[in-house]
Amino acid sequence: MYGKDQWFRVRxxxxxxxxxxxxxxxHxxxxxGFMEGAINTGEEAAEKV
Ligand SMILES: Cc1cc2nc3c(=O)[nH]c(=O)nc-3n(C[C@H](O)[C@H](O)[C@H](O)COP(=O)(O)OP(=O)(O)OC[C@H]3O[C@@H](n4cnc5c(N)ncnc54)[C@H](O)[C@@H]3O)c2cc1C
Structure with a gap:
């Protein structure tokens, strides 16, 4: 879970x-917080590799 403002600074x-x-x-x-986000970032990471 992100704290206040971390969405824009830490992520x-x-x-x-x-x-x-x-x-x-x-994250x-x-x-x-959703499966969709896990899948999207997984696909992006795979493309970069
Ligand atoms: C109770 C509950 C209900 C949910 N319901 C929904 C829903 O209805 N719809 C929806 O879209 N989303 C739902 N979610 C959210 C969804 O489950 C998550 O967003 C998704 O699983 C995140 O996927 P992830 O791959 O990012 O992380 P995770 O699924 O958490 O995968 C991370 C993996 O890394 C492993 N790991 C951690 N540390 C290490 C290490 N040091 N070395 C090796 N492996 C490690 C963990 O064991 C885990 O298998 C729910 C979540 C919970 C908790």
Missing amino acids: PILQESFLHTQFAGE LADWQ
Whole structure:
């Protein structure tokens, strides 16, 4: 769960890749908290790989 203002300040940082590692999960998605967000970010991470 994001705290106040973290949606705009923390989420963009968590979305960044690190070296060859891509991150995915509902916590990074516009559909935060839902399966849709988990799937969307998973697909995006797979495309980057
Ligand atoms: C009770 C409940 C009901 C829900 N109902 C709905 C619903 O009706 N519709 C909907 O769209 N969404 C629903 N959700 C939300 C949905 O379940 C989540 O948004 C989705 O599962 C998130 O997927 P994820 O892959 O981002 O994370 P997760 O499904 O949490 O997957 C993360 C995985 O990483 C693993 N993991 C953690 N740490 C490590 C580690 N160090 N090493 C290796 N593996 C690790 C965990 O074991 C887990 O398997 C519900 C959630 C809950 C809790």
